[in-house]
Each structure stands twice: as C-alpha cells, then as structure tokens.
Amino acid sequence: MEAEILFFSKVNRVMVVYPLSTVLNWENEFRIWLPGDTFTTLNVCELASSKTSKTRETKIKKWLNIGGVLILGYEIFRNLTKEKKKLTEQDEVFRQALVDPGPDVLICGIF
Numbered sequence: 001m002e003a004e005i006l007f008f009s010k011v012n013r014v015m016v017v018y019p020l021s022t023v024l025n026w027e028n029e030f031r032i033w034l035p036g037d038t039f040t041t042l043n044v045c046e047l048a049s050s051k052t053s054k055t056r057e058t059k060i061k062k063w064l065n066i067g068g069v070l071i072l073g074y075e076i077f078r079n080l081t082k083e084k085k086k087l088t089e090q091d092e093v094f095r096q097a098l099v100d101p102g103p104d105v106l107i108c109g110i111f
Helices: 002-008 020-033 053-066 074-081 089-098
Strands: 013-018 044-046 068-073 105-108
Touching (some): 053 089, 074 089
Parallel strands (some): 013 068
C-alpha cells in the first residue's frame, strides 16, 4: 500500500539533486524509512555508483518508464543536461527524463 502513494497523488517521477557527497545518504534514508519491499517497489535509484554512460542511461530509462525516485549529484545532472550542438539518441533520453518534461517533483538542495 505504501508504494501506491505516488500513484494516488499523481506524482510518478521524483528527482533528488544534491551534492555528490550526500547522494548515497539520501538512498540510505529511503531504505531506512520505506517499510518492507517499498524501496524496491518504488524504484528508488541513484546515479553516483553508475560509472558508465550506458549504466546511467539504463537506470534513467527505467525511471522514466515506470517512475520512482532518481537521486543524483549536481555534477552528473549538469553533465547529462548540458547544451550540445548535436544530440545523440542517449542525449535525447537524458534531456527528456531530466529536463523536458523532466520529473513531476524536483528536490534540490543549495550548498
């Protein structure tokens, strides 16, 4: 029932953008506070541990398609959304997921 919260509130995708040093802490807090299998059911994922562009794309596509919570650092967000003269198919996925239309809810800290 807890995983249905996003469904009933019509919020499908939440993005958390904070300094890299806090990304894994955010993920851990979701693990602590979400009961049972809700963490997995809700699709809480972070990009800090994804070292390749392909791994990031896989996680972002899953988040874009099924929703959930995507946690990433400022630098990764900036790198994935920076303007380019020619966009690849992967760049288009990143832009659609992160910027236009982007998440339903954005949580962004200022440091």
